[in-house]
Amino acid sequence: MNASDITTAVRRPTTAWPLENALVSAAMAAQRISWIDAPARALGLKPFTRQHLTRQVLAQLRRTARGRPILLRTAFGTFLAPLNAEDARSLIGRAEEAGARGAVTGLTSHGRRLRLSAHTPLPVTLASLNTRVRAIAAEEALELLASRGADSVLDRAEWCAVTRRIARRLVLGDGACDDTLIGDILEATLQAADATEYTARVAALRRRLDPYLHDPGPNPGPTPDALIAVLPDDGSRNGVIEHVLETVTRALTETVPQALALASVGPVAPGTDRVEQAVGSALRRYPPLSTTVHEVRAPFQWRGMGVDSGTEILYATAWLRDVDQGRGHGDEAPSASLCAAPAPCAAAELAVLVASELTRALLRHAEPVLLAPHIERDALPADLPADSLDLALTDVDPYMTDGTLAPGAGVLTPGAGALAAGSGCARHAALAAESARSLEEHARQLAACAQRPGWNHDAFGEQCRMTLLAHAERCARAAVDVSRAARWLAR
Amino acid sequence: MTADTAGEVTERAPAGAPYADAATGRTDPALLIEASVLLADAALAARRTGAELTAACSGWRFGVRAVRHPVWGLGTALAVGRAVTNSRGLGFAVNGGAVGEIVRSLGTLTRREAAPVTMAVDAFTLRIEAATGEHPNLTVPLAKRLTDAVVAGRRVEALRAARELVQLLGVTRTLTTLSPVIMELLALLALLDENPTNDSFAWVTLAGGVPTTEPLLGLPRGVLQRFNQGSGRAERAEADTLLARVLARSDNDIVRYIDDISALGNHGLALLRRVRGADGTERYVLLLPGTSFGHLRNRGPQDLVGAFDGLLRADTTYTRSIKHLLVRAGVPEGAELMIVGHSLGGITAMNLASDLDFVSTYRLTHVITVGSPIDTKRAVDPTVRVVSLVNKHDVIPGLDGRGPASAVSVPDAWLELSWVDETYDYPLSHSPQAYATTLRGDQLPYRTRVNELITMYDGEIVANQPYLLLDK
Numbered sequence A: 001m002n003a004s005d006i007t008t009a010v011r012r013p014t015t016a017w018p019l020e021n022a023l024v025s026a027a028m029a030a031q032r033i034s035w036i037d038a039p040a041r042a043l044g045l046k047p048f049t050r051q052h053l054t055r056q057v058l059a060q061l062r063r064t065a066r067g068r069p070i071l072l073r074t075a076f077g078t079f080l081a082p083l084n085a086e087d088a089r090s091l092i093g094r095a096e097e098a099g100a101r102g103a104v105t106g107l108t109s110h111g112r113r114l115r116l117s118a119h120t121p122l123p124v125t126l127a128s129l130n131t132r133v134r135a136i137a138a139e140e141a142l143e144l145l146a147s148r149g150a151d152s153v154l155d156r157a158e159w160c161a162v163t164r165r166i167a168r169r170l171v172l173g174d175g176a177c178d179d180t181l182i183g184d185i186l187e188a189t190l191q192a193a194d195a196t197e198y199t200a201r202v203a204a205l206r207r208r209l210d211p212y213l214h215d216p217g218p219n220p221g222p223t224p225d226a227l228i229a230v231l232p233d234d235g236s237r238n239g240v241i242e243h244v245l246e247t248v249t250r251a252l253t254e255t256v257p258q259a260l261a262l263a264s265v266g267p268v269a270p271g272t273d274r275v276e277q278a279v280g281s282a283l284r285r286y287p288p289l290s291t292t293v294h295e296v297r298a299p300f301q302w303r304g305m306g307v308d309s310g311t312e313i314l315y316a317t318a319w320l321r322d323v324d325q326g327r328g329h330g331d332e333a334p335s336a337s338l339c340a341a342p343a344p345c346a347a348a349e350l351a352v353l354v355a356s357e358l359t360r361a362l363l364r365h366a367e368p369v370l371l372a373p374h375i376e377r378d379a380l381p382a383d384l385p386a387d388s389l390d391l392a393l394t395d396v397d398p399y400m401t402d403g404t405l406a407p408g409a410g411v412l413t414p415g416a417g418a419l420a421a422g423s424g425c426a427r428h429a430a431l432a433a434e435s436a437r438s439l440e441e442h443a444r445q446l447a448a449c450a451q452r453p454g455w456n457h458d459a460f461g462e463q464c465r466m467t468l469l470a471h472a473e474r475c476a477r478a479a480v481d482v483s484r485a486a487r488w489l490a491r
Numbered sequence B: 001m002t003a004d005t006a007g008e009v010t011e012r013a014p015a016g017a018p019y020a021d022a023a024t025g026r027t028d029p030a031l032l033i034e035a036s037v038l039l040a041d042a043a044l045a046a047r048r049t050g051a052e053l054t055a056a057c058s059g060w061r062f063g064v065r066a067v068r069h070p071v072w073g074l075g076t077a078l079a080v081g082r083a084v085t086n087s088r089g090l091g092f093a094v095n096g097g098a099v100g101e102i103v104r105s106l107g108t109l110t111r112r113e114a115a116p117v118t119m120a121v122d123a124f125t126l127r128i129e130a131a132t133g134e135h136p137n138l139t140v141p142l143a144k145r146l147t148d149a150v151v152a153g154r155r156v157e158a159l160r161a162a163r164e165l166v167q168l169l170g171v172t173r174t175l176t177t178l179s180p181v182i183m184e185l186l187a188l189l190a191l192l193d194e195n196p197t198n199d200s201f202a203w204v205t206l207a208g209g210v211p212t213t214e215p216l217l218g219l220p221r222g223v224l225q226r227f228n229q230g231s232g233r234a235e236r237a238e239a240d241t242l243l244a245r246v247l248a249r250s251d252n253d254i255v256r257y258i259d260d261i262s263a264l265g266n267h268g269l270a271l272l273r274r275v276r277g278a279d280g281t282e283r284y285v286l287l288l289p290g291t292s293f294g295h296l297r298n299r300g301p302q303d304l305v306g307a308f309d310g311l312l313r314a315d316t317t318y319t320r321s322i323k324h325l326l327v328r329a330g331v332p333e334g335a336e337l338m339i340v341g342h343s344l345g346g347i348t349a350m351n352l353a354s355d356l357d358f359v360s361t362y363r364l365t366h367v368i369t370v371g372s373p374i375d376t377k378r379a380v381d382p383t384v385r386v387v388s389l390v391n392k393h394d395v396i397p398g399l400d401g402r403g404p405a406s407a408v409s410v411p412d413a414w415l416e417l418s419w420v421d422e423t424y425d426y427p428l429s430h431s432p433q434a435y436a437t438t439l440r441g442d443q444l445p446y447r448t449r450v451n452e453l454i455t456m457y458d459g460e461i462v463a464n465q466p467y468l469l470l471d472k
Helices: A003-009 A018-030 A038-042 A050-065 A085-097 A126-146 A156-172 A180-190 A195-213 A237-265 A274-285 A317-326 A346-365 A415-420 A425-450 A453-457 A459-490 B029-058 B060-068 B070-085 B097-109 B115-134 B141-151 B155-169 B171-192 B196-207 B221-227 B241-248 B254-264 B304-312 B317-328 B344-353 B356-361 B396-400 B432-440 B446-453
Strands: A070-074 A077-081 A101-107 A113-115 A292-296 A300-302 A305-307 A312-315 A366-372 A390-395 B233-236 B269-276 B282-288 B336-342 B363-370 B385-391 B415-419 B460-470
Touching: A018 A050, A018 A070, A050 A070, A050 A317, A085 A101, A085 A292, A085 A300, A085 A312, A085 A317, A113 A180, A126 A156, A126 A346, A126 A390, A156 A180, A156 A237, A156 A346, A180 A195, A180 A237, A180 B356, A195 A237, A195 B356, A237 A274, A237 A346, A237 A366, A237 A390, A274 A346, A346 A366, A346 A390, A425 A459, A425 B029, A425 B060, A453 A459, A459 B029, A459 B070, A459 B115, B029 B060, B029 B070, B029 B097, B029 B115, B029 B196, B060 B070, B097 B196, B115 B141, B115 B171, B115 B196, B141 B155, B141 B171, B155 B171, B171 B196, B171 B396, B221 B304, B233 B317, B241 B254, B254 B269, B254 B282, B254 B336, B254 B363, B254 B432, B254 B446, B269 B317, B282 B317, B282 B344, B304 B317, B304 B344, B317 B344, B317 B356, B317 B460, B336 B344, B344 B356, B344 B363, B344 B385, B356 B363, B385 B396, B385 B432, B385 B446, B415 B446, B432 B446
Parallel strands: A077 A312, B282 B336, B336 B363, B363 B385, B385 B415
Antiparallel strands: A070 A077, A101 A113, A101 A292, A292 A312, A300 A305, A366 A390, B233 B460, B269 B282, B269 B460
């Protein structure tokens, strides 16, 4: 058999019709416009939402290709798209076996490509990390609660800083607690514009990780139960660390806020764990890797179909899962949303474990309140970007079991109750009430400062005293006015 | 940590202290600063409250609900309106959002009094008064007249006082006299004029941060970028006789580094030094001089436009030309590097330290700045050792807005060493020679202290290579 025989024997993937390509391009473009569903939702025209229309397009593609992978020529590139999750895993798995799988990128809803770290098997059992995961999650949850603002709102930047620290502590040990540059380089590696930049970023990341791996030097040395201390010192250690750091960070920065948002509206099904339900639901509904693109670097065959070198396999995880769930199946493990590998990934399972433990630790002390966007239990949005969430955590019980005030509870105010009531005017009312209290406090502090004997020594000092008293009076008067406005807003 | 001339940590007076300057009987500056901080906090809180109430009544949700419940809408509008316009309370405090900013601008143009602005003005006034304790030249009648006129918003009188002060003292002595409170005076001018676009400069100065506009016209910093364009380039240059002689006796010593920077001048040169340590590792030291004051713009990055650009932004022609220099010189990725910079050179060193690309390419270990306004800048790598050397008579380090009662505080890991020396007038007080002379003397222990921090750069100097930096 020669090359020409192979060429003629092997089937080519079905190519989508031009109209189908246009529809897929439109569906991909629609992902970038967050408000596009608003008119259809406002008019109650659910079949015209992005989610329903995408399902229709996928159903049409399945009819055209008889369920087999289809070649799509879209405005965003040419892709070979498997039309169900099983085919996608099988096709990518075959590419892996044939040594044909090249770079893997994640495709965000905004169309940006993220360069993912290569899947590397985790050579340790999750059970061996359980204790450390729980301890770190409990400790850092208290830090997060303590960092809340006056209205119990979580700051996104603070959230990301703490979650990156959790990942570093878990993987590299407590010595890496303050090494924020690792997370910054990791993020920059994901965002690398091209292969050259990606290579440079990976090299920089490895240089930064090197002291933790080989030469503890000034670092306090690996924590005995950190992942780095239990990994075998072989060639795969760098890869494992990068993959785990990336996956755990992704789960904590994206999935946990989404899980808290879902927990704030969703009822707990009888006999299920609230945390597992929230985290599992967040991962299934809003997979952090909603779409991945797998580059093929050598030709291979899959079920009699030839795939050429240079082809890009598009695994639209979220779309396929949505269609399959609509048809009553879709039984992928939650961890499949965090790693692009076709096989189960232990690093992703570890990330799910850490996400669950952090969510559990937070819910132990506080109740999540989603201030924005407004979501309803029975009509959850098609996408829920973590960075768009305005989340508050109100204390379940401001006093801990030992009678001390819970972290962050000291800054909780009665307005937080009104804040929890929802968005819009109620929230403005709570903020105004909080401002009135703040102005009252400023009035008190200014008046107290004016009473100091230090102003008695000269005319300027006395003038300052009168100025401070005048401002204290204005603050007190303003507090009364603002308090009245807050009451009107709250009505 | 801040160390004063005695080498001790500076602390503010504790609450309950007698608060009187025993020698003069004047109000203690510590009490003035405390009151200034309280007023600044109150001003910011009042402004934030105004913004929240403005947002509450200018959103579409309020409109929809007001149409459905007109009585509630009217009552709420009246209550909020009263709160943001009551002259005995917040005054005219509408601000924030498109609607709020338009109304605020109209209020500024018609000189409506707002409590946040009044409090901010008084906070700045107290800062200025607190500074007079340490800088008695501010009590000179003409200087006092100038600051009083600015505080009162009498700009014509302030201009006259400034002119007379220049006639009396000359430009450099006037600048030096006013330098401790220059940011406060600029902020007051911005706050009290009829131009609403430059007010953010004052609020940022009050809160402690990097201004996003210039203080006079309120032009955004992006405009400055237009005047400082270029990819940045470095060309190998030869050391002249004087520079070669200075470099020949150089060593891993902060005073020697400042001498080297003096010898480099500020006509576009920078120096890359290769040092082979006792462990055989090759490390690099980069010496960056400051601004050339000859022209507003020249063909290199060390000009006045570059100085303002470096102060407000991180990516400048100076940083780009330094990156080019390191690539051109073949400094390997991951190499250990220390940067010593004077004035704009120090700003540039901090800008490079805040650049993720740079610190992930090279292992930046130390940044030593000499007379540089860097307090609002932060290194992206927490392990970079930052040392800031400041002569308190020097005008330039105060340009970051860190006044006596400023909200800006430098990270604990930084080492800030400041002193008062005999070089009073600007630009002498800012010159690298003055810094070197003071550090060379026996009165301050700072030379030894800094040198102990940089011992990893001890070793044989393998090469000293000057480079000419260019904008394009």
